[in-house]
Amino acid sequence: MNLTVNGTAHAVAAKPDTPLLYVLRNELGLVGSRYGCGSGLCGACYVLIDGRPMASCDLPVSFAVGKQITTVEGLAAKGELHAVQRALIAEQAAQCGYCMSGIAVSAAALLAANKRPTEAQVRAALDKHLCRCGSHNRVVKAVLRAAHE
Amino acid sequence: MNKSLDSHLALADARRLTQRVHFERDGTVTIASGKVDLGQGISTALAQIAAEELGVPLEKVCILPASTAYSPDEGVTSGSLSIQDGGKGLRKACAELRELLKRSGKRSYWELEVAGDIPAEAPEKPPAEYRLVGKSVPRLELPAKIAGEPSYVHDIVLPGMVHARVLRPPRPYARLVSLPAAPAGTEIVRDGSFAAVLAAREEDAIEAAKKLRAKAVWTDDARMPEDIYGWLKGHATENKVTKENADPVAKARGVKRLQAEYRKPFICHASIGPSCALARMEGEPLEVWSHTQGIFGLRQELAMVLRLPEERIVVHHAEGAGCYGHNGADDVALDAALIARMAKGRAVRLQWTREDEFAWEPYGPAMVVALDAQLDAQGNIVSWRHDLWSNGHTHRPGRASKPVLIAAGELAPPFERAPAIDPPLPAGGAQRNAIPGYEFPDLLVMHHYVREAPVAGSSLRSLGAFGNVYGIESFMDELALAANVDPVDLRLRHLKDPRGRAVIDAVVRESRWANWKRMEGKGHGIAYARYKNIGGYCAVVAEVEATHELRVRRLVAAVDVGLPVNPDGVANQVEGGCVQATSWALKEAWRPGALTWEEYPILKFSEAPAVEVHIVRNELPSLGAGECMMGPTVAAIANALCDAASTRSARRRCAWCSPKRGSSTRSTS
Ligand code: FES
Ligand code: FES
Numbered sequence: 001m002n003l004t005v006n007g008t009a010h011a012v013a014a015k016p017d018t019p020l021l022y023v024l025r026n027e028l029g030l031v032g033s034r035y036g037c038g039s040g041l042c043g044a045c046y047v048l049i050d051g052r053p054m055a056s057c058d059l060p061v062s063f064a065v066g067k068q069i070t071t072v073e074g075l076a077a078k079g080e081l082h083a084v085q086r087a088l089i090a091e092q093a094a095q096c097g098y099c100m101s102g103i104a105v106s107a108a109a110l111l112a113a114n115k116r117p118t119e120a121q122v123r124a125a126l127d128k129h130l131c132r133c134g135s136h137n138r139v140v141k142a143v144l145r146a147a148h149e
Numbered sequence: 150m151n152k153s154l155d156s157h158l159a160l161a162d163a164r165r166l167t168q169r170v171h172f173e174r175d176g177t178v179t180i181a182s183g184k185v186d187l188g189q190g191i192s193t194a195l196a197q198i199a200a201e202e203l204g205v206p207l208e209k210v211c212i213l214p215a216s217t218a219y220s221p222d223e224g225v226t227s228g229s230l231s232i233q234d235g236g237k238g239l240r241k242a243c244a245e246l247r248e249l250l251k252r253s254g255k256r257s258y259w260e261l262e263v264a265g266d267i268p269a270e271a272p273e274k275p276p277a278e279y280r281l282v283g284k285s286v287p288r289l290e291l292p293a294k295i296a297g298e299p300s301y302v303h304d305i306v307l308p309g310m311v312h313a314r315v316l317r318p319p320r321p322y323a324r325l326v327s328l329p330a331a332p333a334g335t336e337i338v339r340d341g342s343f344a345a346v347l348a349a350r351e352e353d354a355i356e357a358a359k360k361l362r363a364k365a366v367w368t369d370d371a372r373m374p375e376d377i378y379g380w381l382k383g384h385a386t387e388n389k390v391t392k393e394n395a396d397p398v399a400k401a402r403g404v405k406r407l408q409a410e411y412r413k414p415f416i417c418h419a420s421i422g423p424s425c426a427l428a429r430m431e432g433e434p435l436e437v438w439s440h441t442q443g444i445f446g447l448r449q450e451l452a453m454v455l456r457l458p459e460e461r462i463v464v465h466h467a468e469g470a471g472c473y474g475h476n477g478a479d480d481v482a483l484d485a486a487l488i489a490r491m492a493k494g495r496a497v498r499l500q501w502t503r504e505d506e507f508a509w510e511p512y513g514p515a516m517v518v519a520l521d522a523q524l525d526a527q528g529n530i531v532s533w534r535h536d537l538w539s540n541g542h543t544h545r546p547g548r549a550s551k552p553v554l555i556a557a558g559e560l561a562p563p564f565e566r567a568p569a570i571d572p573p574l575p576a577g578g579a580q581r582n583a584i585p586g587y588e589f590p591d592l593l594v595m596h597h598y599v600r601e602a603p604v605a606g607s608s609l610r611s612l613g614a615f616g617n618v619y620g621i622e623s624f625m626d627e628l629a630l631a632a633n634v635d636p637v638d639l640r641l642r643h644l645k646d647p648r649g650r651a652v653i654d655a656v657v658r659e660s661r662w663a664n665w666k667r668m669e670g671k672g673h674g675i676a677y678a679r680y681k682n683i684g685g686y687c688a689v690v691a692e693v694e695a696t697h698e699l700r701v702r703r704l705v706a707a708v709d710v711g712l713p714v715n716p717d718g719v720a721n722q723v724e725g726g727c728v729q730a731t732s733w734a735l736k737e738a739w740r741p742g743a744l745t746w747e748e749y750p751i752l753k754f755s756e757a758p759a760v761e762v763h764i765v766r767n768e769l770p771s772l773g774a775g776e777c778m779m780g781p782t783v784a785a786i787a788n789a790l791c792d793a794a795s796t797r798s799a800r801r802r803c804a805w806c807s808p809k810r811g812s813s814t815r816s817t818s
Pocket of ligand 1: 034035036037038039040041042043044045046055056057058
């Protein structure tokens, strides 16, 4: 199978029903997508599939063949972190950071579709992402800040 | 002092210093700390302290991940003590090095030889001269995490490692009877009731574990008591007086008696990243990579269960997701070590599943707090009694002569596991913060320790303080209502400590408490505590809505943690704690069988309240900031919900409200 991840084509050996997450982490070494629940309920493993945020932990890798997969590692461009990532750092919007990769890709997708989201729209877009450290408000502030960059 | 003893001490000192602080050839300073980063930003704060005291730029300082191979044994990273204790030791070591440099006449630390003669009373920098400590600096390790770089134990790859899943039943008390054969390409390892499946590819281990679990046979003889609170009250094994100050004369002035009971359910740590560990036993020593809070305690437990000398075990710390206390980190590490012992020299990576974590993590224990007080004719509290029932709140490895971790009890033959215990006050476990911070003339605090545990519990952020402060502060509001006194006034009447009064004043001012307008379905509430009675001060005001659903709209917290090493780090922890406590209060109570985020929901982005944090600054010794807000936040929320429930349309109360609470007594004016 061939996958296009962060703009690069890769041949992978996994079986077609293998969840994409394990292919990313173990075969391609892209560990930025985290395992949190394995059943699409926490958001830690989110990636963009053709620009749409989706859980990679219960998505068969075969589904992603022929599509553009963007992981948190692929958000940066020309050696610079994505505006959302820069804002997350500027706002010190994390504690343990485990939830942040998924949040960053969802926030990037939101801003790609909606340049000036309201606070309520940011919260709605991130509602699938659980954060146990309670970093929610700083994350929302960071996404709004990124929108105004 | 005896001369040889003296030089012996000096050598030990030199070892301590060089063990801690290393001046590397590339011009950096590496610091070995026994404290570990748990997602609370501790390494940045420690780096600030070291840079400050040594007088070197912050960028030059690098905090090493802790390892039993080279770190000083500083116990566990818990109880908000890292800055208080770990910071103190580091500050002293760095001050000694600075003094050594001064006396040596050398130009830089990098030319310095640390020998036997350590200046014993090296002066530490006076806080007034601090340029780095007390300043908000960005967290050093954050950019890598945000970029998605390998940052956690979950991300470690060892050569030739195999992936493992443990095969436990979906309940925390059932035991394994029989297992089917391993699916093709996978392998089962088993010792007694402890079993795991191994595969070269992670997805194969996951698939095999699913199949094996579905077909395995488990006993299910134990049950959770239906009414855990009644059960706790009926099973006390020790009834201890925590504090007594009998004043029958004052008590006799009482004209009104109030009683109430408050209940704290089992609560999950519920880290976003389920526990994970790696282990390798290829010749010697046994190496384990773990997100434990105590590498030395874990090593001791591993030595006991694997019957190995401690010198033949190395535990390396690697970060996990935020843990908020003692979660599955140590259990998964023992699991991984046991699997490694059966894996014929292969390195093993064991990832607990989300379901494993919910079913088997050591929950924050359930508690019952019963309060009984008397008011005099002027509305002063003249008598106070506090009874608490709970299992122990500490079940960490390395503290008992018997093992504590799950797998130890599953092996053939099984180890007898030590029960959870409560450390003595002032820190305490279940009894943490059971002694009220207020002055009441007649006082009795009783701790009813329950040894038998229906499910294993251990330290969860703030331990017993959470249940005790919740009870005390809820009851203060009940008393204020009965005495017809403003809840803020009643607290201030009985609180002498000026720092405590100052955080209450601050939160009242910043939240504009006095300007609150009473509205249908809305309420506000206040609560206060000094964490552990010796730690950080915190007062919280909550504003809630209790109409078709319960919502916390706004939280205002005022804290005094002495000199805040990294003020933004303090604010970040307090904000996060307030949000987490909101989640505990509104949504959380673990029941057997809750295995997923659907069955154990936590607060979401759309539900998080606005949080404002005000730091009451001073230059007094730094106190931990990670836990002080938990009790006050939930109590302020419960008080606000009761306030809202007193308006006619809102009768919804939080699940934790006392069964007797807020039902009819509040006025509706
Ligand atoms: S790990 Fe994929 S949604 Fe939780
Ligand atoms: S920052 Fe720890 S879970 Fe979100």
